[in-house]
Each structure stands twice: as structure tokens, then as C-alpha cells.
Amino acid sequence: MADYIESISEAVLKYDVELVKKLVPEAVESGVDPILIMNEGLSNAIIEIGDKFGREEIFLVELMIAAEACMGGVDIVKKIILEKKVDAVKPKGVIVIGTVEGDIHNIGKDIVKTLLEAAGFEVHDIGVDQRAQNFVKKAIEVNAKIVASSALLTTTSPNQKAIEVELKEAGIRDKVKTIIGGAATNADWSREIGSDYYASTATDGVKIIKKYFEDVGK
Ligand code: B12
Structure with missing residues (x-):
């Protein structure tokens, strides 16, 4: 092995x-x-x-x-x-995921997406190089409860903060939780920008999201 x-x-x-x-x-x-x-x-x-x-x-x-x-x-x-994937019948929760504006790294995001889908969540992947507004637009469209963003570059991680700002401006910040990840991020950054969760690995991210949906329901 x-x-x-x-x-x-x-x-x-x-x-x-x-x-x-x-x-x-x-x-x-x-x-x-x-x-x-x-x-x-x-x-x-x-x-x-x-x-x-x-x-x-x-x-x-x-x-x-x-x-x-x-x-x-x-x-x-x-x-x-x-x-x-076995439990495909009823999605366990709706999530929007993407890589932030200016950033085309998608390998990590795709792993997170795959593990979430395998765990039975409905995942809307908006792709790479996505403006903060697009995360928010998609979250409203699909009624997502989690907005997940990936950033690999120190120059693009500030765009995760932009997502927080846009969610507030759209008046839905209290209706969704945000989770961030990617090599340019860490727990301090998450606290600084006011995201709800941070995970250093895809597996930890899925655990956090699973726990969130178990605690609050869909
Ligand atoms: C592969 C790669 C590329 C590929 C990307 C291909 C692709 N389709 O993704 C290519 C060659 C295109 C590329 C381009 C560039 N890259 Co690059 N790249 C990398 C590299 C080597 C690996 C990234 C990767 O895929 N890792 C594997 C995955 C699995 O790890 P991950 O993304 O971190 O994801 C894991 C976790 O972080 C987490 N995670 C990730 N996202 C999320 C999201 C959520 C919500 C959660 C919960 C968890 C989570 O889960 C994953 C699995 O556990 C990194 C080095 C590194 N150490 O990260 C450099 C790196 C990120 N790149 C770098 C640079 C500089 C660039 C370029 C600017 C190079 C250039 N001069 O053009 C361009 C930028 C392009 C752009 N605008 O985005 C630098 C960034 C430096 C910095 N501090 O900003 C790095 C760190 C390399 C280095 N040491 O210099 N790159």
C-alpha cells in the first residue's frame, strides 16, 4: 500500500x-x-x-x-x-465553494468539493478566479448555508475578506456561515477577516461542515 x-x-x-x-x-x-x-x-x-x-x-x-x-x-x-457515494438520495446541506478572484489554483478546492459531495452535501462550485459578489449571488440563488472559499496566494487571500463584506452588504451575513482554506490562509487570518471557520485540510473542513449541519439541521 x-x-x-x-x-x-x-x-x-x-x-x-x-x-x-x-x-x-x-x-x-x-x-x-x-x-x-x-x-x-x-x-x-x-x-x-x-x-x-x-x-x-x-x-x-x-x-x-x-x-x-x-x-x-x-x-x-x-x-x-x-x-x-451511497447516501445520494437527500442532500445533507447546501454549500457554495470557489477560489477567490485573481487565483486560479483549483486542486485543493476540488478535493474539498469531492469530499463534501461524497459525504452527501449539495455543492455548488463556482470555479476559480471568482469575485466576492459571485459567491454571494450563488449563495442567494441556491439558498446555501455555507460559503467556502479557497485562496493560495497571499495577494488573493484579501478577497476572502471581500466575501465577508459582500455578504454583509447583501444582508445575508447572519444567514450563512463562512469557511476558508488554502495555503495562504490560517486560523489568525480567519479571525482577522471574521470568517466563521478555518480548516487546514479538506478532511478537517468536511468535519467542521458536517458538525455544523448536524448541530443546526439543514
Ligand atoms: C500547483 C500550483 C500551481 C499550479 C495551479 C494548478 C491548478 N490547477 O490548481 C499553477 C502552475 C497554475 C500555479 C500558478 C501560480 N502559482 Co502556484 N502553486 C502550486 C502549488 C505547487 C501547489 C498548490 C496545490 O495544488 N496544492 C495541493 C492542494 C491539495 O493543497 P491546497 O490547495 O493547499 O489545499 C488543501 C488545503 O489547503 C485545503 N483547502 C484548500 N482550499 C480550501 C478551501 C476550504 C474552504 C477548505 C475548508 C479547505 C481548503 O484542502 C486541501 C487538501 O487538504 C503551490 C505550493 C503550495 N505549497 O501550496 C504553489 C503556490 C501556491 N503558487 C505560487 C505562485 C507564486 C504561483 C504563481 C503566481 C506563479 C507565477 N509566477 O505565475 C501562479 C499564480 C496563478 C494564479 N493567478 O493563481 C506560490 C504562492 C506564494 C504566495 N505566498 O503567494 C506557491 C506557494 C508556490 C511557492 N512556494 O512559491 N501554481
Whole structure:
């Protein structure tokens, strides 16, 4: 099992998109937990690549190819997780999710979305590079109880604050809870901008959201 996780990581680190696409379904077939594949095989590898990029050891183009390999793997895991979803009958709650304006990072957001859907929530993904107004517009349209935003860049995380402001301006701040995540965020940032919750991982985010809906109902 650990061998598969390691091989998947190595394939991302070697920018081998095809090998990632081959190994991921094989790993699942042989009983490796798909969530482990996302969190340890794929995410850890892309974060290592990001560190190399940060230290200027690799070029942007290499970062992009590694991201493509990682996304290829995440897409396969997503399909597998959602196929296995059992409690699809009645959604447990409505959530709007997206990546903030100026930011096109979607891997983490997509993992959060997949795990939420697998847990039975109705998730409206507005995509990447989304203005605060779009989060609010969608929340009103679908009557969401949670607005979740992802920010990976220190230059774009202020747009999570903009979501708080827009929710207030629309007069619905007391009707929805906000949760933030992504590498540019932390608990202090969450407190500073007044978001209700922060999670450092997709799994923790899903736990928080599940607990919220269990406590208050839909
Ligand atoms: C892959 C990647 C890219 C890919 C993105 C591909 C894609 N489709 O997403 C590409 C190559 C396009 C890219 C571009 C850029 N990137 Co980039 N990128 C990364 C990298 C390596 C990994 C991000 C990632 O996918 N991680 C894996 C996922 C699973 O982790 P995650 O997103 O953090 O999500 C997890 C949690 O945070 C959480 N989570 C995430 N969102 C949410 C939301 C909620 C609600 C919750 C509850 C939880 C949650 O759940 C996830 C799973 O547990 C990071 C390095 C890093 N350490 O983050 C740099 C990084 C974020 N990028 C960086 C930079 C600088 C850029 C560019 C500006 C580069 C350039 N010069 O052009 C551009 C910006 C483009 C833009 N406008 O957005 C910097 C940011 C520096 C900073 N402090 O602002 C980083 C940190 C790299 C570095 N060390 O320098 N990037």
C-alpha cells in the first residue's frame, strides 16, 4: 500500500502524467484508500514541487506539468469516490465553494468539493478566479448555508475578506456561515477577516461542515 503512495508521489515529482494516470486506478483496485492517495500521494508531492519552485530550483513550466499530473490523479480519484457515494438520495446541506478572484489554483478546492459531495452535501462550485459578489449571488440563488472559499496566494487571500463584506452588504451575513482554506490562509487570518471557520485540510473542513449541519439541521 505504502509502495503505491510512494510511486504515485514519485510519478508527480518526475512530471510523469501518464504514469500517475496508470498508478492511481491500480492503487485503488488493490485497496489503497482513495483519500490517502489524494492527501499523501498527490497533495504531498505537489506541495514538495511548490517548495522547489519557491526555492527557484525548478521553473514555472515544470510546476505546471507537475500540477497537470496531480490534477490527472485527483480527477480519477474524484470519479472513484463519487461512484462509491451511497447516501445520494437527500442532500445533507447546501454549500457554495470557489477560489477567490485573481487565483486560479483549483486542486485543493476540488478535493474539498469531492469530499463534501461524497459525504452527501449539495455543492455548488463556482470555479476559480471568482469575485466576492459571485459567491454571494450563488449563495442567494441556491439558498446555501455555507460559503467556502479557497485562496493560495497571499495577494488573493484579501478577497476572502471581500466575501465577508459582500455578504454583509447583501444582508445575508447572519444567514450563512463562512469557511476558508488554502495555503495562504490560517486560523489568525480567519479571525482577522471574521470568517466563521478555518480548516487546514479538506478532511478537517468536511468535519467542521458536517458538525455544523448536524448541530443546526439543514
Ligand atoms: C500547483 C500550483 C500551481 C499550479 C495551479 C494548478 C491548478 N490547477 O490548481 C499553477 C502552475 C497554475 C500555479 C500558478 C501560480 N502559482 Co502556484 N502553486 C502550486 C502549488 C505547487 C501547489 C498548490 C496545490 O495544488 N496544492 C495541493 C492542494 C491539495 O493543497 P491546497 O490547495 O493547499 O489545499 C488543501 C488545503 O489547503 C485545503 N483547502 C484548500 N482550499 C480550501 C478551501 C476550504 C474552504 C477548505 C475548508 C479547505 C481548503 O484542502 C486541501 C487538501 O487538504 C503551490 C505550493 C503550495 N505549497 O501550496 C504553489 C503556490 C501556491 N503558487 C505560487 C505562485 C507564486 C504561483 C504563481 C503566481 C506563479 C507565477 N509566477 O505565475 C501562479 C499564480 C496563478 C494564479 N493567478 O493563481 C506560490 C504562492 C506564494 C504566495 N505566498 O503567494 C506557491 C506557494 C508556490 C511557492 N512556494 O512559491 N501554481
